[in-house]
Amino acid sequence: MKKLLNTVYVTTEGAALKKDGENLVAEVEGSEKVRVPLHMLASVVAFGPILISPALMGVCAERGITIALLDRMGRFQARIEGPVSGNVLLRRAQYRLADSAEDIVRSLVLGKVANQRAVIRRTLRDYSDDMDAPARAALETATDRMAMILRRVQLSDTSIDEMRGSEGEAANLYFAVFDHLIRSPDPELRWTTRSRRPPLDAMNALLSFLYTLLTHDCRSAAEAVGLDPAVGFLHRDRPGRPSLALDLMEELRAPVADRLALSLVNRRQLRAADFRRVESGAVLLTDDARKLVLTAWQDRKREERLHPFLQEKAPFGLVPYLQAQMLARHLRGDIDAYPPWYWS
Template sequence: MPDAPPDGYVPARMLNEFAYCPRLAYLEWVQGEWADNPDTLDGKFVHRNVDREDRRPVPVPGESADSPTLHARSVRLENEALGLVAVVDLLEVDGTTVTPIDYKKGEAPDLPEGAWEPERVQLCAQGLLLRAAGYTCDAGVIYFSASKRRVTIPFDDTLVARTLALLADFRRVAAAGTIPPPLVDSPKCPRCSLVTLCLPDETNLLRLGLPAAPVDDSATRPPGAGKVRALLAPNDDARPLSVSEPGARVGKSGERVVVELKGEKLAEVRLADVSHLCLFGPVQISAQALAELADRDIPVCHFSSGGWFRSMTTGLAHKNVELRIRQFAVAADPPAATKLAAAFVAGKIRNCRTLLRRNASDDVTMTLNALADAATAAERAESVPTLMGIEGMAAKRYFAAFGGLFKEATGFIFDGRNRRPPTDPVNAILSFLYAMLAKELTVAAQASGLDPMRGFLHVPRYGRPSLALDLAEEFRPLLADSVALSLVNTGEIKPEHFVRRSVGVNMTPAGRRAVLSAWERRLESEVTHPLFGYTLTYRRVLLVQARLLARLLLGEIPDYPAFRTR
């Protein structure tokens, strides 16, 4: 993210964003969000020369340059009266007149004004700063890299008035503390770097009051709702890197993460391909690797040898303080917290019911009916303790039927849920997978600007990612339970993959690798979103749900739409 300006100073670049999309400017300026995409990276490449610091002095106002025309690169300007700050890409000094030159990566548009309004406003803000510093500045230039063309933009009274009006509007919106609504069906959204965080079409769909259920007929949408476009990439190119070999060491070599064991290289992965690093048991990591991962906002998740999610090492905390303030306020409001917790619990119970309905060979009608009633009761619960009671009874009914889903020939027996430590192989698998799910949602919550430790259903406890556990509820049957069922029934995991200790059952390293492999396959499998209609991986779904929760906490959507499959 670009360097922060002095307190109270608005960057000229932010006026560009505000004129383009007020919501984008708010996300970046007030909430501190930033993400690169191909367009922003191309822009950095175009600026690679002009962004170099230039030590040549710029003549003071009223003095002529020593040479007929002087060029100074990356000139920083700020003015307290205007409350503006800018870095001029290139400053051209000709006698006593100065001209700011702004570099843009695209082609010059065919417009009477010579450029789009956001670009002209940003350039005019630079001109106002130069005038405030005492220079003569009547126009600026935008250099469009793709067309290799200079376009002169006069700083006339109309443009100056528009720039100052936008500056005042931006300050008002930022001070109000209410994020502007998303653009509706805008062609600007697909190429926006923050589209995966903004969720414009998804937010518009939910705030217009459509039910949180599959929508098949676009005719039922309110006017202006449009179709939810697949603006998110179905999957992220980066993947988790898990290291579980006892005694292994993780280091860094150039742009790569290197895993070694006793001098032998086990793996080598590009840093750009790592979404987060998972270390199981006695695995070491070098200070250089840890620092590089922190600088790149790549979390390092630490697990016990048995798979207990112990901690997470990250860089500095997410900058979205506003969202965390709202999160803590809702958590401290019992009715609001209960409403959210009810959505998590009801979503979980309905997904448990779906898993049983799809996989049971015996008659489980009574259990299905009981779970349907429990989900309805959860939605009507008026307190978190009541919810916990409903969830506990539903879980008891669910797990009583869950054991019947395993094939007898596998030799695995499940008589009910137990943990800390698990006393049978199936529970060992479930505990491990629940830890993996909590890890994924801790990472997703952190990436969305939420505090993973402050939940709404699970009571805060030292070191426990309560919010991640809240978000995990609806995904336990869809991801963890279904993976455990598949592992056993397909024979991918066998009794010899477990060892019995005096107090419980643990997986062998080979067993853990088998479970991790199946888990990753499940997260990479694609699913059609039941509400938005586009296809994405389950790992991407986890991130979308965390960001929908953020949209709810910020007051943009009325209800949290739990992810439910049919």
Template sequence: MRKLLNTVYVTDEQAYLSLDGENLVCKIDGEIKLRIPFENVESIICFSYIGCSPALMGKCVSKSIPINFISPSGRFLAKVFGETKGNVFLRVSQIDCFRSNAIVLAQNTMAAKFANTRQLIKRTLHDVPDLKMDFDIQQTLQVLADGVNNVLTANSIETIIGIEGNCARSYFSIFNKLITNSKVSFSFTVRTKHPPLDEINAVLSFVYTLLTIEYAAALETVGLDSYIGYCHTLRSGRASLACDLVEEMRCVVERFVLSLLNLRILGEKDFSKQISGVVWLNETGRKKVLTRWQEKKRNVIEHPYLRQKIAFGLFPYVQSNLFAKYVRGEIKEYPCFLIK
């Protein structure tokens, strides 16, 4: 089993990363702020525009430590991971598998997404019984239930995407009602992605990006090509397969964001609002989210398929391994992540 180490988040925009023997060094204005042995590092996520030294990048490549560069606003820029290794026959099998089984994979993925979203809503209803009689919430639960049935009988990727869009619209139309703490100063009206136009969308997009990066690294680790997906269309520079597998885990991100809001961990001072209307997490806000995200990754939960207790941070690697087994024909069906 892969050991859960540390993801190093570099949030200061003026930080520069370099190599010192077997240590990762972070400097700001020439002063060393952090020194950490490579043996304690699993991945690096850098929000700095200054970047890092070529020597450090070479060291990370040799140790299979991915470096992800993200803009201070949370937009993915680039990744340094080195050459794609692993079994070349696995990647050939991946392409062949997607050509013949793309619809089945997309059906199962979206059905799992809708089922998990229903569980997220039901958990809120359990915590706040007064919402059980809300007409809009009950209607959304029905839309999601119908979505599970409809997506399993769909005969094209386009139809599946259409069903997903309808379910997403219904879900996000009641998302604001899941923010149950009346003291929260933010409100959610509609999902805006590129760019986010309010605080809640800013946090959602930020954490979605973090999870997608982790899935992309996990897929590369097991030898799969993270850029060739079965549901998301191929696009230069986008890890489409990572985006596909994240779909079944989006509910985890959304529950995480709802917890940050309902516990009032995030406030108005944690965001930066642009004249254009765009809203981003500022450095303070990013640190708060990243600290809680790292804590969540250490939480141990039972994997619904393996029936083993695993740290949440290892789930991308576990699911990627299961997906690789499916591609190789070792298991008949890829077991999607399902909340119970």
């Protein structure tokens, strides 16, 4: 199985990254802070104004180490990478199926909705006795309706547009009860509705930040197996949008990103003071809180779960790569269908 390599996240404004022998070195005001062997790196993610030496960019491109540049809010700006990898025949198969891949879309939607439902059911299992009756009823109703959506999507004559509608319906159900999953005493961390670009409250800021990290990992996974990250199946093509990366992350949003966000808030590792509002009205994580989240993200990626199709244990951090690999195998005709990743 592929080895889980490291991602270096650089958040200190004005930090400088350079190559020193076979190592990446991060300096702040001329003082070395981090030294990482290049052979242990999968990618580098830089937030805000970070200096990167030409020598480091060159060796990273040569060795397949992606450098992603994000602004201070976590919005994507650019990627630095080497030549396109992968088999051209695989990409041609991907392009041919892009507009008529009902079976792939069905698997993606089933995986996403099932995992959203599993997150709600886990909360009911763990905290049902502490909930009031209306909250418990709302969560139970949501899981029942999601079960109906799963049965509907499984029907062989369901069109792609109908499956997209079912995915949207399930997402509305999920976020309608999301506040019942939050157990923080801080009123500023309560949930109202999904907002993005920009996030308008603390929980949306946390989710958007984690989704940015997950998108990066899924895009890197698609490219690693030779797929075009811009051409998806569930998500329609749009200039500048990594549609396939968004497809791959749909199954992982709830069990990986949402569960981590809820864990950080419910364990009171993040409090209201860890967020700040800027003049535009957007809410952002503070610098210290962002570092805490990045550490927790790396720890979560090392946790292992049994892969339901491969029947092998794999860390969360490898799941995007494994799913991209399963998709590539399906496009090549090696397996009959793309197997969703189900969290349990």
